[in-house]
Amino acid sequence: MIESRAALERVLDRRMLLRLGAFAGVSAALMPRLAFAAAEPELLPHVRTLVDKWVGPGKFPGMVASLGLPGKEPEYVAKGTEGFLNLDPMSDGSLFRIYSMTKPVTGMAAMQLIAQGKMALDQPLYDILPRYRHMQVQNTYDGSITDLHPARSPITIRHLLTHTAGLGYAIIQKGPIRDLLNKKGLTGGQVSRMPLPDIYSGPQAPSLEAFADRLAEVPLVYDPGTKWSYSLGLDLMGRVIEVVSGKPFDAYLKETIFEPCGMTRTFFQVPAADAGDLTTNYGVMGGVFIPIDKGENSVFLDPPPFPMGGSGLVSSPRDYDRFLRMLAQYGTIGGTRVLDEAAVRQGTSNLLPPGVAGPAMDAAPADFGAGGRVGIGPEAGIYGWAGAAGTIGMVDMAHALRSQLFVQFMPPQSLDLLPEFQTALKADVLSLLQVKPA
Template structure:
């Protein structure tokens, strides 16, 4: 295939957009590098062989002990997929990481739940402006902190929480991991979705036993701000998971499987890693004093058993291959491998700016569970994506029909300048390909 200037722009723009989507006793071993290849399965082209800068980036991060592995996938407008891979599933490991290795994607669960919301809207079972209290009456009389950063005095909310608010982080809800007037309250009450085992680094009360119990507990806590007035990262998509379950009449896991994972061929994505697949699960690490400390490994992974309730905001594990299929469908109006596998209307809703009037976000817009670029100074216009707490990143560019995914596993996600490094490496590769084609 030819890598002309248009394709070079699309691929470079994809990773540039990806670089802007991050939400914000280990031993070193010699890295094992698999190199780049292209194709869906056995279908190959010559282009990825020239991804020397991307390969060098992945190799460098592994060789320097920054991470055990790195897998990067780019879906091209031609339908071809290019992969760059380096490292092993764990430090000092022997099993190479590839596009079928399993990763904890954490907040990259949010765009999937955003799509599930759009599908229910398409079914006529919800609207963006449906009040949450229509589904869970417990939210009909919410209180708001007088000082958003300080627990204590409250006042009545001026407006109801809506579905739009939940999927755009404008509901006034908080997060136990984000400082605010409700963060410690959430932790004390066990409102820590996605936590599967007690965490000594972030102690909390006992978690509720179901999604309905979780929602009832959240409804008893004050809001940080009035709904629809401010963007604040939150448990909104976790609450949305409960709404999806109640409105659809089936467990959240089943809805996602039937309506998203099965149609897209995402065979390895779920809230639990089956026992027979644990051999493909990467080890997760925490960077402490310059060393990677293993915090979850396949021999005793918390992902081998269900959480108290499924976290729509951060509970999924997936592979690079699966998640790139998801992002490719978002970039192509629900089309995948020449078939319309998801409704175009749902994809358009997910990737459009859904923020309430008067609310802004750093990229200009925010869609269903992910950022949308509506300001040219923040990235390619119309690009959509999000990142995960363990370094994973994903982006889709609907205008260019291009998508990209990066899988790795380290925390905290901002420990390294990986998004910027990634953008620079791909830009260099695309420019080199252009020069070669022009000669």
């Protein structure tokens, strides 16, 4: 099983450290030459070699990677099986826990409501959820939950989308505020049927409405609009969406994004008929793979306490590529308009409040859009995010490229797979450009 809270904190660290611009170092001036790569018979030779290296006895049972060129179906590299004891072959239809790759989906759903004029980026959250009118803020980060001051400005929709609302996160915070979040059932995530008392303790809030009401009672860790801090903002956005749209959040996603995109294998609860395609998630300790959530009896087969807009989706490589392809085509796919072009353009651009820096740490500095990292400098135009169990999804908005990795293990930094994947993917893109890596 996972090593208590510290292990999951490291999961989140990797998620924030990932260079979601997998094409980092490929200059924008070179990228248009990808038009000449359309006839290439093999797009991912380096990634294929990587997958061959990492799949097999004592390693991963299987994984899927993909690269999609503008307007084309992606090339998939799929190898192995859906689990060590599940011998169904891994494929673009296999189901994976995508965790925080849910956030861009929720973010884009919110941007559609903004494009339609049903809410505004800088609208105060209390206009929609009145309980958030008078928020209190810790005087000391992760310190006392009674030594507080009134928030210096209201939380806005922009803040929720960009992790700048000052909301906490049980897998980030320490001390009494983490205990309070857990006590109120505000964890916003599921991992396993196995008890994980040092990570998630106590029953989760029973509905999005209850989740939102309880979160309003928890002090903020920063004043709104002052700092990027990974948070429950996209989970709370789920409640905003259902209030503004007048529809249950999960129903709104299905109607607005999943069905028009042709995403038939994306769920908050995996149907029993699809359970056989759900991969196994592994905890990795000392290089040993220990199953923590098997497909056949996964916690994701049960109805979730509420649809978690920050971490709750299970999806397939095929489905998520369709979401990325729709974004790359500014809201359309297969001749169907899914989202307004304005929603996609704005959501994949920098939405951070003025003067606030996005996530950086050991990765390249970045901006932040609607639930996803926005590359700057050599990574300009790249939007995406990663999941806590090793999945990555990104789209280069400037050149309509999209790329993915689907695998299931926690914590992702326990092995060198993810940085090796990014190196291999970069080499393949440079090869398509007929440019030698520096």
